Amino acid sequence: MRLEPLNNFIIESELRDMLTRSEGLTQQEVENAIAMIEDAYGIELPKKYAAKTVILDAECGENAFLLKRDGAMDTFKNKWELSGGGLDGSEEPHEALRREVMEETGRVIYRPREFGSYVVVHDPVDLGIKKRVRTVKPRKIIIIRNFVSTMLAGRTRISHEHQDKGFFHFSKIGELELAGHSTRMALEHVTGIKYTESSV
DSSP: OOOSSOOHHHHHHHHHHHHHHOTTBOHHHHHHHHHHHHHHHTOOOOEEEEEEEEEEESSOTTEEEEEEEOTTSSSSTTOEEOEEEEOOTTOOHHHHHHHHHHHHHSOOOEEEEEEEEEEEEEOOEEEEEETTEEEEEOOEEEEEEEEEEEEOSSOOOOOTTEEEEEEEEGGGGGGSOBSSHHHHHHHHHHHOOOOOGGGO
């Protein structure tokens, strides 16, 4: 039995609830949960797939590598995030992960191990009016495959999307402004430390 026609508030609430419960789920479990919502409301939600990694210092396993987003980015300006990004075409998650890390840092990661999928809900974004036309990015669901990997010591560069980088001891990560709940949950899973909502 289908529910009443599209109700943005209800769907938003269900997606947010799914986000809070998605920690450590497999991709298939996440896909099934989204499909249930789509079927209930008779809609299809745009989805994107991504791969992110918590990079650990190979010499000190209690330091995690983070990137600080540039202030000109559309989302999570000046906040710290994990390396990684979207899958291109038929790319496998581990392939996308290695490519994105190389693009963002100029470095190679070792022994990536997957530990779960998270769901991120991007709300509609009003990009304003240009040439008398208003552009609004629609709501989008991003399914993130999360990995933990290691990086050897060496020279690291950053891309135009970031303004800073660094390894941070697990105990110091809570002092940073993190880029969203998925970043926080991935770090908590790896470090075993609960970081406060204020750091997101």
